[in-house]
Amino acid sequence: MRFTLRQLQVFLATAKRENLSHAAQQLAMSQSAASGAIKELERQFDVQLFDRRGKRLQLSELGHRLRPAAEDLLARADELQALLEGDQVSGRLKVGASLTIGNYLAVPILADYRQAYPAVDASLEVANTRDIAEAVADFQLDVGLIEGEWWHPDLEVTSWREDELQVFCEPEHPLARKRSVGDRELIEAQWIVREPGSGTRQVFDRAMHDILPQLQISLELQHTEAIKRAVEAGMGLGCLSRISLEDAFKRGSLVPLRVRGRDFTRQMSIVTHRRKYHGRAFQQWLALCQEYRS
Structure with a gap:
């Protein structure tokens, strides 16, 4: 050689x-x-x-x-x-997760993985969907957990678990007292949403496609918590994964809004490189992710 x-x-x-x-x-x-x-x-x-x-x-x-x-x-x-x-699973595993998954789902999976396979040097990088997918395509990450849809000729995208976005407001907002809201209320409202390139924004744009040009988007923020704080401050409506809003709904600091005629469902996916070899450390990570499908 x-x-x-x-x-x-x-x-x-x-x-x-x-x-x-x-x-x-x-x-x-x-x-x-x-x-x-x-x-x-x-x-x-x-x-x-x-x-x-x-x-x-x-x-x-x-x-x-x-x-x-x-x-x-x-x-x-x-x-x-x-x-x-020896027969112990070891090596390195570089995991990427889009922001909602990284902040609310990936850390418990990583903790369980490290406990089960302490000889694996497992790391987690959190960024938006586009950045995670591109890092996997560029061999910088071994596997990505992303929201929304993505296509790349070198990537294999596999459905992982279902998710749903939720429109919400603060308790004193005029819409908080309505049983449901329609297009007129959505168009008249101010919006604080995720940035372009995020899986959450992709699903929001798809759900609102026919009225999207009429929506008043006042702020585009990268971080889920920043959007929640802005909505709590009365700056407008937000739309995020229900996973990220559960605690706020329980506290009563935010209120969910039922939106008529809009589909906010989506798939979270596992993305890998088609030409990258995946050893035992990766296979064990994949198996653990399947335990967190719901």
């Missing part, structure tokens, strides 16, 4: 960071050693894996084609080492 696993580790770290010094820091090696590993790999096969633009190293066309195979080979090597060292 004319290449080493260490060379592939340096190649992948550089591909992710687009910077040799950052890749070297990640791998706890000197920058000169990291640079030498890349140069030697390119020299051995007379290829160019990166386009050099100042301090940035961007994958060449060949580098893009090599990356999935290198990811796969290293994942299998890590699993082989774990098997040689």
Whole structure:
């Protein structure tokens, strides 16, 4: 074999960071050693894996084609080492979750996973649906838990559990005393909603598609708690996952509104890369997620 696993580790770290010094820091090696590993790999096969633009190293066309195979080979090597060292599930697992899932569902799953598999270095990144899906597509995350719908040619999207958005207001809002609200009330109200690119916003836009241009959206906020505080302050109506509102409804600080003729249901999904190898650490995570389907 004319290449080493260490060379592939340096190649992948550089591909992710687009910077040799950052890749070297990640791998706890000197920058000169990291640079030498890349140069030697390119020299051995007379290829160019990166386009050099100042301090940035961007994958060449060949580098893009090599990356999935290198990811796969290293994942299998890590699993082989774990098997040689014992039958314990080990390795690394990088999980991503969109904001509602990350704040209200993923942490208990991660806690149970770490307790069951302490030898796995499991981490959680929370961002909006678009960012999580793109990170999985770019091999930065092993698996993502997302809200709403997403399509990418390299991604496998599997339905996980059902969810529903809920329109809500503060108790003193004029609509709080109504048994249900229709299009006229929705159009006349001020709205505080999630930002474009989030799964929640995607479902909100779909549910309101025919009156969306007429809605008065006064604020777009990235964080669920910020939207709840703004609605509690009387700034308008909100629309978020019921999961995120249960405690506020019990306290009475927010009030659910029944909206006539609007479908706010959605699927939460598990997203993975089609070309990425998934070992035992991933399979155990997937099995645990199935226990949290409802």
